Amino acid sequence: MTRTEFWQGNIASAEGALAAGCRFFGGYPITPSTEIAEHMAVKLPKKGGVFIQMEDELASIASVIGASWTGARAMTATSGPGFSLMMENIGYAAMTETPCVIVNVQRGGPSTGQPTMAAQGDMMQCRFGSHGDYAIIALCPASVQEMYDLTAKAFNLSDRYRVPVFLMADEVIGHMRERILVPDTVEHTGRPAFVPGTPPFKPTSGLIPGFPEFGKGYGTHVTGLTHDERGYPCATNPGLHATLVKRLVDKIESATEELSDFDVINPDAEQVFIAYGAPVRTVQQVIADHPDKKIGFLRIRTVWPFPSHALALFKKARRFIIPELNLGQIAREIERHTIVPVVSVPKLGGDLHTPAELSGIWEAEA
């Protein structure tokens, strides 16, 4: 059974988190993400959860990581400048393999930029923004429904892979209102089980260690320093550091196909749009406007790890056309994976691409 609601994207994200069992939100107000914090402030106390408005975004993500070690599903939500402030502790979460969900309702940058306008300028920052090598998972919603569904999914992935998971929304999707079907329950997968008596940072299944939750008598020492399988600092052992960092990256990148989430439309098309987030809506309009034309479309929900294998599904492709609300951040990633010419269609300023702009590019070589 489902029920129908008419919600704003940010509200849908907060509701998706609550349905997924999120019971801790540490945040700081910032446009255009604030509605998520406000909604959690209303709802969490009624569900026995905790909402706390921290003094800044450094503290917000820190509190989320602290809460996560007590076993709570925990999240924060932010945008541009706040996202930049979170970077150091995001690296800490990656290094300590702490499950946490970070919603970034992207706005125009750099700096204070355009607080009320949409952008996708943080796609590379979410992947590489903290120092050192690591890997993360990033999901990009293109509808209010997906703000709900992908936020809930983010918690499952974060728990399962013990990694920060980003919901990389944008101002358009965060603030638009749409009909949404709300399920009675959402899937809830737990954290990998810890076997008492084993080293707490030794991978148990595949490349991921069990989660040695605080308060169970395991005596877990968690440090951002390079650590051995016991969790003990071991910062000057070159081999151990290399092994640890490679595992942190491999546990995500080796699961790329399993994590991938995309739709393929007209796989035998010669010209293929590739989009994520708000530009998906414009491409969908172009396709709807030209029902007689074979317009290829790869629509990506899991942007990181990047599903490069999806590109090969378009066997006749002679152009990939990538509309983004940035100067071609993911277009550059796509170029890395294909010999098919890539046409980046950047758009800055906060307006979406118009259907005419995109269909014009397609028609120029139709």
Added chain:
Amino acid sequence: MSFEDWFRQDRLPHIYCAGCGNGTIINCTLAAVDSMGWKKEDTVFVSGIGCSSRAPGYIVTDSLHTTHGRALAFATGVKMANPKFHVIVFTGDGDLAAIGGNHFIHACRRNIDLTVVCMNNQIYGMTGGQGSPTTPRGCLSTTTPYGCTEPAFDLSELAIAAGANYVARWTSYHVKELERAVKAGLETPGFSFIEALVQCPTNFGRRNKFRQVADQIEYLKTHSLLKAKRDRMLELGEAIPDDMYIIGELMRRNRPAMGFAPPEAKP
């Protein structure tokens, strides 16, 4: 049990320099914790970055060794998410008062139920002896090579002004008093701040005319003035020397505090 039962034996030896005062502060803290009769699985130590912040790694409970300055924000998450935990934070003057200053005043303002033990050695020890917000005027460090020209923070006064329920200051000389102060902090609901002035022979003492470890401990002893005595001197109109550290229990009050089981939600 003894305070020694709280040590993570297989992590020893520790990284602290010969003559460092941090071990004294850790012993006093663990003795106080031990006297509380708490279960180890209900006790969490949290720290940031610096010499002081290595302490949780030598303790057998669950512990978070976090990023520079952010220990109180992490600890806030632990305590708010599950108030059953007894959360003790180890920090230092650089970690707490420089990079973490904002978190410090807000944790005091919230009066969240944490006990914070600050090892104030008046220097950045781990990075080799740079000036910190508590380096006294005129003192030498690698970044104040002509003498520190900035006034120092009084961390305890800061905690009082910002709203902490319990504030005490002692030194590495006053071990019994310090242990009692930590215990009082652990027993007091709300934010408890215990400042412990400690010697750092390697990076503070040797640049500031303390040729022996004992010289700096002796200095801390002779330049400490009990709050009660200071108050009597003030009543008598006597001058308080500028270079004295006011020690003792500086604040004990009962402001509304955070970090307990959430109140019943209003409909």
